[in-house]
Amino acid sequence: MSIQNQQTKLTIGLFGFGVVGASLYEVLAQTPTLNAVIKKVCIRNPEKSRNAPLSLFTTSKDEVLNDGQVDVIVELTNDPVAAYTIVTTALRSSKAVVSANKKMIAEHLEELIALQKEYGVPLLYEAACCASIPVIRNLEEYYDNDLLHSISGIVNGSTNYILTKIAEDRKSFAQALAEAQAAGFAETDPALDVEGIDAVNKLSILLAHAYGTIAHPATLLHAGIANLHEADTTFAKEKGYQVKLVAQARKLTDGSIAAFVLPQFVEAGSRLREVKNEYNGVEIESSLADKQFFYGKGAGGFPTASAVLSDLSALRYNYSYEYKKLNYGEPALLSPDFYLRVCISFRNLLQVPHEQFARVEEWVSNDRRCHITGIIHCSKLSDSNWWKQPDISVILYPDGIFETFVQKEQSVEALVEV
Amino acid sequence: MSIQNQQTKLTIGLFGFGVVGASLYEVLAQTPTLNAVIKKVCIRNPEKSRNAPLSLFTTSKDEVLNDGQVDVIVELTNDPVAAYTIVTTALRSSKAVVSANKKMIAEHLEELIALQKEYGVPLLYEAACCASIPVIRNLEEYYDNDLLHSISGIVNGSTNYILTKIAEDRKSFAQALAEAQAAGFAETDPALDVEGIDAVNKLSILLAHAYGTIAHPATLLHAGIANLHEADTTFAKEKGYQVKLVAQARKLTDGSIAAFVLPQFVEAGSRLREVKNEYNGVEIESSLADKQFFYGKGAGGFPTASAVLSDLSALRYNYSYEYKKLNYGEPALLSPDFYLRVCISFRNLLQVPHEQFARVEEWVSNDRRCHITGIIHCSKLSDSNWWKQPDISVILYPDGIFETFVQKEQSVEALVEV
Numbered sequence: 001m002s003i004q005n006q007q008t009k010l011t012i013g014l015f016g017f018g019v020v021g022a023s024l025y026e027v028l029a030q031t032p033t034l035n036a037v038i039k040k041v042c043i044r045n046p047e048k049s050r051n052a053p054l055s056l057f058t059t060s061k062d063e064v065l066n067d068g069q070v071d072v073i074v075e076l077t078n079d080p081v082a083a084y085t086i087v088t089t090a091l092r093s094s095k096a097v098v099s100a101n102k103k104m105i106a107e108h109l110e111e112l113i114a115l116q117k118e119y120g121v122p123l124l125y126e127a128a129c130c131a132s133i134p135v136i137r138n139l140e141e142y143y144d145n146d147l148l149h150s151i152s153g154i155v156n157g158s159t160n161y162i163l164t165k166i167a168e169d170r171k172s173f174a175q176a177l178a179e180a181q182a183a184g185f186a187e188t189d190p191a192l193d194v195e196g197i198d199a200v201n202k203l204s205i206l207l208a209h210a211y212g213t214i215a216h217p218a219t220l221l222h223a224g225i226a227n228l229h230e231a232d233t234t235f236a237k238e239k240g241y242q243v244k245l246v247a248q249a250r251k252l253t254d255g256s257i258a259a260f261v262l263p264q265f266v267e268a269g270s271r272l273r274e275v276k277n278e279y280n281g282v283e284i285e286s287s288l289a290d291k292q293f294f295y296g297k298g299a300g301g302f303p304t305a306s307a308v309l310s311d312l313s314a315l316r317y318n319y320s321y322e323y324k325k326l327n328y329g330e331p332a333l334l335s336p337d338f339y340l341r342v343c344i345s346f347r348n349l350l351q352v353p354h355e356q357f358a359r360v361e362e363w364v365s366n367d368r369r370c371h372i373t374g375i376i377h378c379s380k381l382s383d384s385n386w387w388k389q390p391d392i393s394v395i396l397y398p399d400g401i402f403e404t405f406v407q408k409e410q411s412v413e414a415l416v417e418v
Numbered sequence: 419m420s421i422q423n424q425q426t427k428l429t430i431g432l433f434g435f436g437v438v439g440a441s442l443y444e445v446l447a448q449t450p451t452l453n454a455v456i457k458k459v460c461i462r463n464p465e466k467s468r469n470a471p472l473s474l475f476t477t478s479k480d481e482v483l484n485d486g487q488v489d490v491i492v493e494l495t496n497d498p499v500a501a502y503t504i505v506t507t508a509l510r511s512s513k514a515v516v517s518a519n520k521k522m523i524a525e526h527l528e529e530l531i532a533l534q535k536e537y538g539v540p541l542l543y544e545a546a547c548c549a550s551i552p553v554i555r556n557l558e559e560y561y562d563n564d565l566l567h568s569i570s571g572i573v574n575g576s577t578n579y580i581l582t583k584i585a586e587d588r589k590s591f592a593q594a595l596a597e598a599q600a601a602g603f604a605e606t607d608p609a610l611d612v613e614g615i616d617a618v619n620k621l622s623i624l625l626a627h628a629y630g631t632i633a634h635p636a637t638l639l640h641a642g643i644a645n646l647h648e649a650d651t652t653f654a655k656e657k658g659y660q661v662k663l664v665a666q667a668r669k670l671t672d673g674s675i676a677a678f679v680l681p682q683f684v685e686a687g688s689r690l691r692e693v694k695n696e697y698n699g700v701e702i703e704s705s706l707a708d709k710q711f712f713y714g715k716g717a718g719g720f721p722t723a724s725a726v727l728s729d730l731s732a733l734r735y736n737y738s739y740e741y742k743k744l745n746y747g748e749p750a751l752l753s754p755d756f757y758l759r760v761c762i763s764f765r766n767l768l769q770v771p772h773e774q775f776a777r778v779e780e781w782v783s784n785d786r787r788c789h790i791t792g793i794i795h796c797s798k799l800s801d802s803n804w805w806k807q808p809d810i811s812v813i814l815y816p817d818g819i820f821e822t823f824v825q826k827e828q829s830v831e832a833l834v835e836v
Contacts, residue, residue, distance in 0.1 A: 027706070035746075132707035134560050142552050142728040271713070274692070288445070288724035289550035292714035295689070296707055306706035310560040313742075322735070328453075 008316050010036035013064035013095075015086050016076035017043050017050055017057070019184070019301025020100065020127075024074070024308055025052055036072075036312050040064045044077075065089050072096045072315060074308060080104040091115040091123060098311040100127035100304055103192070106201035106217045109208055113323055122320030124311035129202045130155055130280040132303035133296040134310065139209040140321055143286055151210050152248035153282035154275045155202040157299030158186040158193040159225050159245045164276045166233055167242045173228070185278045185299045196224030196245065199261045203247040210249060211257050211332040212325030220334075221260035221382045227393040228263060231369035232345050236395075241265035243395060244272055252403050256335035258378070264396040265343070271295075336379060341400035344372045346392045356380040358405050373397070375405055426734050428454035431482035431513075433504050434494035435461050435468055435475070437602070437719025438518065438545075442492070442726055443470055454490075454730050458482045462495075483507050490514045490733060492726060498522040509533040509541060516729040518545035518722055521610070524619035524635045527626055531741055540738030542729035547620045548573055548698040550721035551714040552728065557627040558739055561704055569628050570666035571700035572693045573620040575717030576604040576611040577643050577663045582694045584651055585660045591646070603696045603717045614642030614663065617679045621665040628667060629675050629750040630743030638752075639678035639800045645811040646681060649787035650763050654813075659683035661813060662690055670821050674753035676796070682814040683761070689713075754797060759818035762790045764810045774798040776823050791815070793823055 012028075014021055021041070028036055041057050042064045043050075050057070064070060065086070073090035075083050075097060083101040088108075090097045092115065099105060105112060105125050116123050126136050130153070139151070154160050158180050165176035177194070180186045192198045200222035207213040225245055236243050244266045249259040266273045271293045275281035280298025285291050297303035325331060339358060346352050347369060354360060354372060357380075362373035381387060387394050430446075432439055439459070446454055459475050460482045461468075468475070482488060483504070491508035493501050493515060501519040506526075508515045510533065517523060523530060523546050534541050544554050548571070557569070572578050576598050583594035595612070598604045610616045618640035625631040643663050654661050662684045667677040684691045689711050693699035698716025703709050715721035743749060757776060764770050765787060772778060772790060775798075780791035799805060805812050 023706070132710060134556055137559075138552055138556075141555075141731060142724070271692075274689075286724070288441070288720045288727070290715045290721060292550060292712075294710075294712055296710035302706045303708060306560070306704070309706070313559060317737070317740070319735070319737075324731075 008035075008318070010072050010312060010315060011069050012036060012038045012072045012074055012312075013067060013070035014038050014041040014074045014076065015061070015064070016078070017041050017052075018076065018078065020304045020308065021076045022051065023301055023305040024076070027305065027309065034309075034312070035316065039070055040067060061086060065093060070095065072098065072312070074312070075099040075101060076308070077101070080107070084108060087112070087123065088115060091119050091121055094119050094121050096121050096315050097123045098127075098308055098315070099123065099125050100308060102128040102198065102201045102205060106204040109204065110214050113214075113326070116320065122315065122318075124314060124319070124321065125205070126311050127304045127307035129205050130282060130296070130298045131157070131300065132306045133280055133282060133294045133298065134307070135282050135294055136205065136209050136321075137314070138294070139206065139284070140324065142289075143210065143284065147287035148210055148251065149285040149287065150248065150250040151206060151282060151284050152246055152250075152272070154244055154272055154280050155247045155282070155298065156193055156199040156245060157278035157280055157297070158190075159199070160275065160280070160298070161185050161278045162194070163225060163243055163245065167237075168276075172230070183278070184301075194224045194226040196222045196261045199224070199245055199247045203249065203259060203261055206247070207249055207257070207259055208323065208326065209321070210325070211251070212323065212329055213257055213259070213332050213334060214326070215259070215334055221262070221378060223262050223388070223394055225263055227390055229345055229369055229393060232393055232395060235343070235345070235364075235371050236265055239265065240268055241398075242273055244275070246272065246396070250401055251332065252335050252338060254335075255332055257332045258335050258338045258401050260378070262342075262394060262396045264400070265398055267398050270398070336382075338378050339375050339402040339405045340378055340381070341373070341375050341397040341402070343395045343397065344387065344392065345395065346370055348391065351386060351389055351392055353386060375402065377405075426453075426736070428490050428730060428733060429487050430454060430456045430490045430492050430730075431485060431488035432456050432459040432492045432494065433479070433482070434496070435459050435470075436494065436496065438722045438726065439494045440469065441719055441723040442494070445723065445727065452727075452730070453734065457488055458485060479504060483511060488513065490516065490730070492730070493517040493519060494726070495519070498525070502526060505530070505541065506533060509537050509539055512537050512539050514539050514733050515541045516545075516726055516733070517541065517543050518726060520546035520616065520619045520623060524622040527622065528632050531632075531744070534738065540733065540736075542732060542737070542739065543623070544729050545722045545725035547623050548700060548714070548716045549575070549718065550724045551698055551700060551712045551716065552725070553700050553712055554623065554627050554739075555732070556712070557624065557702070558742065560707075561628065561702065565705035566628055566669065567703040567705065568666065568668040569624060569700060569702050570664055570668075570690070572662055572690055572698050573665045573700070573716065574611055574617040574663060575696035575698055575715070576608075577617070578693065578698070578716070579603050579696045580612070581643060581661055581663065585655075586694075590648070601696070602719075612642045612644040614640045614679045617642070617663055617665045621667065621677060621679055624665070625667055625675070625677055626741065626744065627739070628743070629669070630741065630747055631675055631677070631750050631752060632744070633677070633752055639680070639796060641680050641806070641812055643681055645808055647763055647787055647811060650811055650813060653761070653763070653782075653789050654683055657683065658686060659816075660691055662693070664690065664814070668819055669750065670753050670756060672753075673750055675750045676753050676756045676819050678796070680760075680812060680814045682818070683816055685816050688816070754800075756796050757793050757820040757823045758796055758799070759791070759793050759815040759820070761813045761815065762805065762810065763813065764788055766809065769804060769807055769810055771804060793820065795823075
């Protein structure tokens with residue numbers, strides 16, 4: 001077992017020169033010890049003025065992809081369709097790839113894993129989850145031998161920024177969204193953030209590295225924060241909670257995984273509660289290491305560039321994701337059978353089929369809003385759309401996942417907690 | 419750049435079969451997918467009953483070290499002298515090594531790095547710092563390209579457990595220490611913990627991976643919690659602080675590093691304040707990623723075993739520490755020239771040469787204790803021993819590092835904050 005092949009020199013072909021791409025260029029140019037040089041940058045709009053020599057840029061993606069000297073493609077466009085073409089072409093040309101495009105990666109993960117295997121080249125994407133937090137590589141490397149009980153996190157900086165402004169500065173949703181966009185934390189298309197799509201894309205990627213579970217994000221139960229009502233904030237506050245958008249995956253007794261993205265009431269004292277504004281935080285629970293928590297900036301150009309740099313650094317010693325749980329273990333299946341304790345918030349009773357609840361625990365209404373708290377089977381949410389209407393929101397309670405539910409004289413003891 | 423050499427099978431020679439060793443054995447035996455098998459275990463006392471086949475054990479270290487089939491030595495003894503012999507012999511026999519012995523590693527780091535280079539084999543020691551928190555590998559991999567401003571952390575679970583019990587449960591130091599020992603969080607020799615030696619050993623290791631700085635722990639300014647007085651807890655509480663033992667390294671304007679371990683007043687709202695009992699937490703500040711925080715169990719058999727497992731897993735793809743900042747960059751030097759804002763707590767004025775302060779800001783005394791707050795040059799502490807007497811304690815204030823101090827009509831503006 002010998003030390004080998006350190007400090008490979010990297011010649012990079014870069015796609016995209018936005019905030020992330022430009023700061024990557026700057027750091028690499030200033031730091032020759034990194035042993036990585038950007039040879040060519042493919043951009044869409046040649047008219048824009050950029051802080052780098054003109055000769056660096058091209059609008060022809062083939063010029064970059066077919067360059068025999070380029071051994072690493074760094075894909076930092078914000079277009080998932082273009083990203084897919086670039087990344088798959090690069091892998092097929094046996095070039096290593098670093099990408100930050102979570103949507104593209106989540107939606108094509110199975111194929112991207114197969115391509116890495118077929119062509120024997122790595123695709124790294126630490127920047128695609130929680131930007132600066134090294135969660136993917138830690139899940140891949142540190143928890144492969146561990147019984148990983150759960151992972152739960154605030155993985156979308158933009159919605160967390162909005163929710164923090166709403167809860168702490170009493171802003172309206174519209175005001176808070178505008179501020180997030182002005183601060184550059186929101187995706188180009190805000191729907192990706194506020195409808196929970198960005199978060200579920202990240203959950204899909206995390207599932208592969210945590211449990212070897214490959215699931216298209218569209219198949220995972222998810223909601224965002226677009227439907228949250230002002231009254232929900234008040235309702236949460238009265239109970240001592242704050243609403244956060246949480247992505248989580250939890251191993252059930254039979255080894256299957258309950259995984260979803262939902263707004264959640266978070267208690268004071270919880271580590272996730274302390275994750276504010278554009279920050280992200282991920283809590284990992286495992287049998288050996290117990291609870292661990294990773295915290296850092298989850299959005300913004302520099303934190304993302306930081307993750308890209310660490311992927312480049314990993315490529316220098318030929319690092320690749322092994323997808324250990326998928327390849328060497330027994331990949332875990334998603335569970336279609338668990339219960340959730342949720343609060344459904346709505347205005348019009350006719351919209352809510354409350355008989356869908358296994359048990360209703362609390363029913364509070366005033367002239368503005370109605371809140372039903374109860375236990376509901378996950379399929380009543382994942383197989384239906386009534387709760388996705390603009391005037392209805394679903395919020396999970398803390399420790400709100402249950403494996404089984406037995407209706408027994410309305411007693412709380414009937415619940416078997418995970 | 420191709421994917422290669424995945425899933426090397428590891429044949430392990432283990433030294434030590436305490437809590438960590440035994441749980442490592444258990445997990446490896448139960449999990450064939452890990453592709454690692456313990457061939458032989460060297461123990462000191464053959465009389466002890468152990469939960470593994472007798473044929474596994476030997477008392478001859480040579481039997482393990484000379485076994486040609488063994489390609490990895492895992493060193494989990496609690497004897498730094500024996501550990502040194504085992505680890506250096508193994509490296510010289512071109513065997514990869516995993517060790518958890520922070521004292522041995524910190525004191526011999528320069529030699530251990532040279533041996534790895536000379537014999538071309540890796541030595542990994544993630545378990546030596548903050549047990550389950552993957553801080554070494556993250557510093558090595560994620561921050562090499564970044565301007566790393568500072569790292570500060572609670573790195574000793576035992577003293578943190580004691581300080582938590584004192585601050586939150588109003589226990590005496592003696593009671594709290596006894597509880598920490600009963601819970602298995604204290605080192606065999608409690609002096610290693612309470613005198614700050616364990617913490618400074620870890621700081622010494624962190625410095626190498628954070629800044630490429632090789633410093634023997636004995637040369638680093640450090641104090642533990644043994645001299646803290648009950649009145650210090652009260653003094654802290656009155657100011658809204660809690661005392662924690664913090665190891666830190668901070669880059670100054672000239673690129674040199676201020677590094678030390680001192681008890682510190684920690685404000686409410688600080689992430690380190692929320693690190694309680696045997697947990698550890700490390701905050702890393704860098705220009706690209708900004709603030710990051712890693713949190714997890716820092717003591718105990720299972721968290722340590724978890725880190726050892728992740729090192730074994732890394733060996734499977736031939737991972738080794740590159741000591742990037744040492745080998746490819748300009749290693750940072752330790753600064754001998756900075757100021758600290760501290761509180762000196764004492765009973766007998768004659769013991770304290772208060773003229774050593776560059777400025778005294780506050781002087782509070784009652785019949786039990788006297789507390790002087792002021793600015794002091796680091797050399798007044800590192801070059802002297804008066805503050806190490808049992809009846810004197812030194813506690814750092816938050817943001818208490820200053821690059822320069824100009825005495826200017828006692829004005830606070832004279833301080834240039836880092």
